[in-house]
Amino acid sequence: MRVIRKYANRRLYDTQQSRYVTLEDLRRLILEEEPFRVEDAKSGEDLTRTILLSIIIEQESADSDAEVFSNDLLAQLIRVYDMSSPLPLARYLEQGTQIMMEQQKRMQSQWQQAIRHTPMEFMRELAEENMRFWQKTMNQAPPTGKNDSDDPGQSDETHDDKAHDEKAHDKKSDDKST
Numbered sequence: 001m002r003v004i005r006k007y008a009n010r011r012l013y014d015t016q017q018s019r020y021v022t023l024e025d026l027r028r029l030i031l032e033e034e035p036f037r038v039e040d041a042k043s044g045e046d047l048t049r050t051i052l053l054s055i056i057i058e059q060e061s062a063d064s065d066a067e068v069f070s071n072d073l074l075a076q077l078i079r080v081y082d083m084s085s086p087l088p089l090a091r092y093l094e095q096g097t098q099i100m101m102e103q104q105k106r107m108q109s110q111w112q113q114a115i116r117h118t119p120m121e122f123m124r125e126l127a128e129e130n131m132r133f134w135q136k137t138m139n140q141a142p143p144t145g146k147n148d149s150d151d152p153g154q155s156d157e158t159h160d161d162k163a164h165d166e167k168a169h170d171k172k173s174d175d176k177s178t
């Protein structure tokens with residue numbers, strides 16, 4: 001597991017990459033599902049939760065359109081801490097969030113599959129396949145069968161008729177000589 005050390009000057013140091021990192025760098029690690037542990041450089045105390053909460057606070061402040069925690073929800077969470085016997089909220093939230101994320105991934109995958117198989121997409125794929133066929137056909141060399149005639153524009157039918165006429169002429173000549 002990657003270890004991040006937090007120094008007294010609030011700087012975070014990635015011991016694996018030997019460089020200082022920001023909360024944004026740690027957020028990217030989370031998105032990439034790269035596990036890490038943040039510890040105090042002097043005491044070794046685990047500060048991971050505190051840093052994760054800091055990342056959430058930055059996310060909530062940065063984009064007001066993407067707020068996850070409303071004021072009412074935050075107030076309710078604070079009330080949970082004051083209960084005489086707190087609810088097992090952490091486990092419930094973890095499981096609920098995990099299920100929601102799995103469903104989201106599944107929905108995106110199904111949506112992409114549905115989009116790929118619409119009639120318009122099918123027609124587009126068919127048109128592309130036809131274009132490739134015709135481009136391949138048009139780029140091929142002409143057939144290798146050669147015409148014996150002097151006229152390169154003369155068709156094989158004309159050539160065949162000429163050969164037939166020559167055979168008939170030769171036969172007539174043979175008949176006259178006998």
